[in-house]
Amino acid sequence: MKILIFFLLLTTSSLAQKLPTRWDELTASDWQRAMDSSSQTCILPIGILEKHGPHAPFGSDLIHVREWAARATQSEYAVVFPDYFYGQINEAKQQPGTFALPSRVVWDLLEATCEEIGRNGFQKIVIINGHGSNPSLLRYFVQTQLERKRNYVVYFFEPGRDSAYLAKIRTTRKTDPATDQHAGESETSSLLYLRPDLVKMEVATAESGKNLKRLSLPNLYTAIWWYAGYPNHYAGEGARASRELGKIITENTIESLVNALKVVKKDTQTLALQNEYFEKVLGTPKSAFSLADELKKLKDLYDTGSLTKKEYEATRNKVIVKW
Numbered sequence: 221m222k223i224l225i226f227f228l229l230l231t232t233s234s235l236a237q238k239l240p241t242r243w244d245e246l247t248a249s250d251w252q253r254a255m256d257s258s259s260q261t262c263i264l265p266i267g268i269l270e271k272h273g274p275h276a277p278f279g280s281d282l283i284h285v286r287e288w289a290a291r292a293t294q295s296e297y298a299v300v301f302p303d304y305f306y307g308q309i310n311e312a313k314q315q316p317g318t319f320a321l322p323s324r325v326v327w328d329l330l331e332a333t334c335e336e337i338g339r340n341g342f343q344k345i346v347i348i349n350g351h352g353s354n355p356s357l358l359r360y361f362v363q364t365q366l367e368r369k370r371n372y373v374v375y376f377f378e379p380g381r382d383s384a385y386l387a388k389i390r391t392t393r394k395t396d397p398a399t400d401q402h403a404g405e406s407e408t409s410s411l412l413y414l415r416p417d418l419v420k421m422e423v424a425t426a427e428s429g430k431n432l433k434r435l436s437l438p439n440l441y442t443a444i445w446w447y448a449g450y451p452n453h454y455a456g457e458g459a460r461a462s463r464e465l466g467k468i469i470t471e472n473t474i475e476s477l478v479n480a481l482k483v484v485k486k487d488t489q490t491l492a493l494q495n496e497y498f499e500k501v502l503g504t505p506k507s508a509f510s511l512a513d514e515l516k517k518l519k520d521l522y523d524t525g526s527l528t529k530k531e532y533e534a535t536r537n538k539v540i541v542k543w
């Protein structure tokens with residue numbers, strides 16, 4: 221009997237462990253358990269297809285977020301949306317392997333993807349981004365969530381970096397942080413930690429990742445700034461990468477993501493506030509003009525003697541507060 225119970229426990233616990241996190245690996249019979257275990261939380265990892273120096277894979281950014289999601293959800297369950305390569309990459313179309321969709325398609329696809337995730341019952345969508353040129357797009361996308369009412373919240377995860385982490389990075393990184401950017405030491409290091417089989421270190425110096433500084437426009441932003449500095453779409457020195465640095469970056473990011481998932485899964489306040497906000501938006505006169513209109517009607521009632529001064533003032537205050 222004891223042995224039977226032991227085996228039963230073993231089977232149930234190994235079944236529990238086997239609940240896949242990737243949406244595309246779940247079955248219909250897993251779905252409800254996945255929804256419950258995730259507290260209706262779905263991670264949307266966003267990468268891009270673009271050149272990463274001469275040495276790192278086109279999908280480097282997606283590889284990062286996919287691995288972070290896969291590893292973080294081992295300790296904090298959430299459903300993970302499958303590969304999503306679509307974002308802002310207009311600055312590297314001169315390079316092979318860049319997949320840059322028109323901006324409207326990028327926007328509509330992201331909006332439709334979140335809508336479909338929400339329609340499936342997820343109340344919480346956590347975007348994690350691996351591509352350096354996406355944050356402006358993603359922040360604006362998150363802001364536009366208040367354009368109309370919806371039954372889910374979109375969260376944008378950005379890893380927390382504390383002083384202990386920054387100190388560790390300072391002593392381990394070999395190149396100047398200001399120049400260590402796209403496919404440079406840090407990014408190549410985390411790839412060496414996550415997917416060393418995909419990195420070709422022997423060709424990392426085949427091109428220069430130096431800033432050519434061909435534009436100097438202080439306090440001004442243009443679309444061509446990146447190409448002006450880095451026409452090779454390579455910024456930094458991938459050849460100086462180490463697995464050790466990659467381990468520090470990755471472990472910090474995953475720890476930060478696990479904590480964020482814990483917060484999101486418990487969070488009921490954000491959706492409640494979002495709903496409260498829309499109740500007010502929908503119950504509010506559409507413009508200052510309608511407020512003025514409403515106040516004029518009250519004044520007319522007062523002027524014609526239909527309201528006492530006291531009634532007029534009290535109603536007027538109520539209308540202003542409600543507005």
Ligand SMILES: [Zn+2]
Pocket residue numbers: 272280281350351352402403407
């Ligand atoms: Zn990258």
